[in-house]
Amino acid sequence: MSDMTSNAPLSWREWLMTERPASRMQARLGRTYTTWLRFCENKLALVGLLILVLLLLTAAFADLLAPYSPYIGNLKDERLLAPSALHWFGTDDQGRDILSRVIYGSRLTLFVVILVAIIAAPVGLLIGTVSGYAGGWIDAVLMRITDIFLAFPKLVLALAFVAALGPGIENAVLAIAITSWPPYARIARAETMTFRNxxxxxxxxxMGASPMRIVLRHIMPLCMPSLIVRVTLDMAGIILTAAGLGFLGLGAQPPLPEWGAMIASGRRFILDQWWVAAAPGAAILIVSLGFNLLGDGLRDALDPKEEGR
Structure with missing residues (x-):
């Protein structure tokens, strides 16, 4: 009995790693398990995953983790206090606890990142796959539109859209999403052109499948690994763009605890009360680094060339 118990994990591993899967589900689970093993070989990728998990937990339990209100401060007695046991990251010019504002700011960061990924990635994937599969004048028109968007720096184009739509976190998300889809379209088109023949x-x-069915059911799934890697690597740029809009006053509006806006309010005290801008700046650095490390790990794990190594 003890021998059977000790061999149970090995049997499960052998079931996943078999070269002759008995069902589609077993084949998919086997590929997922193999990808996970390759991902775990990259220690820095695990660090990036840990940072992302901590960000998710911080955003989910911000109400429990934040020691003070992120919106209300003691302007009379606690303005611009240095880091201490009571306020680990100090206080800002409104007497608000900076640690609490950084914690709640993680929610806004995830809000921006998730919405931009949900909007931009599918748009880029659809345009790229349709362009690559259809070819001809459809490909020419869609790629010229993509080239127009790529001709402008992302932040400058986002500033133009936010200026037209008006300041606010929702308009900032929409502006960033509008400027983020062209690279995904390029990747999807290149992948599609290698698959279509x-x-x-x-x-x-x-078998009589329509072009739309071929694109949606057969080509798009093949483009997903490359797209996932690119989206993950772009998360750092999206965070920086959102922070840049917030720094310029075009993103999240006061009193929302957005990291870029916090840096903007702290730049006036950067020489004497450095902690006001340093804390949200460090948060942006750590989260951006985490997404970059995770993206590098996913790129190595999802690369088909790595399977034979």
Whole structure:
């Protein structure tokens, strides 16, 4: 009995790693497990994953973790206090606890990152796959539109859209999403052009599948690994763009604890009360580093060239 118990994990591993899966589910689980093993070989990628998990937990339990209100401060007695046991990151010019504002600011950061990914990635994937599969004048028109967006720096284009839409966190998210989809379209188009002449695509065409079905059911899933890696690597840039808009007063508006806006309010005291801007700046640095490390790990794990190594 003890021998069977000790061999249970090995049997499960063998079931996942088998070269002859008995079902599609077993094959998918096996590929997922193999990808996870390759991902775990990269220690820095695990650090990035840990940072992201901590960010998610901080945002989810901000009400429990924050020692003070992020909006209300003691302007009379606690203005610009240095870091101490009572206020670990000090207080700002309104007497508000900076640690609490950084904690609640993680929610805004995740809000921006998730919404931009939900909006920009599908748009870029759809445009890129349709362009690559259709070819001809459709490809030319869609790629020229993509080139127009790529011709402008992302922050400058986002500033133009926010100036037209008006300041606010929702308009900032929309502006960043509008400027973020072109790289995804380029990647999806390049991937599609390598797949569209493959034998299995030709077989699906002979079975009578419509072009839209081929794009949605067969080509898009093949483009997802590259897109996931690019989206993860772009998260740091999205955070910096959102912080830049907040720094310029075009993103989240006071008294929302957005990290870029916090840096903007602390720049007036950067020489004497450095902690006001240093804390949100460090948060942006750590989270951006975490996404970059995670993206590098996903790129190595999802790269088909790594499977034979």
């Amino acid at each position: 493959a034998d299995y695509i030709s077989a699906v065409q002979l």
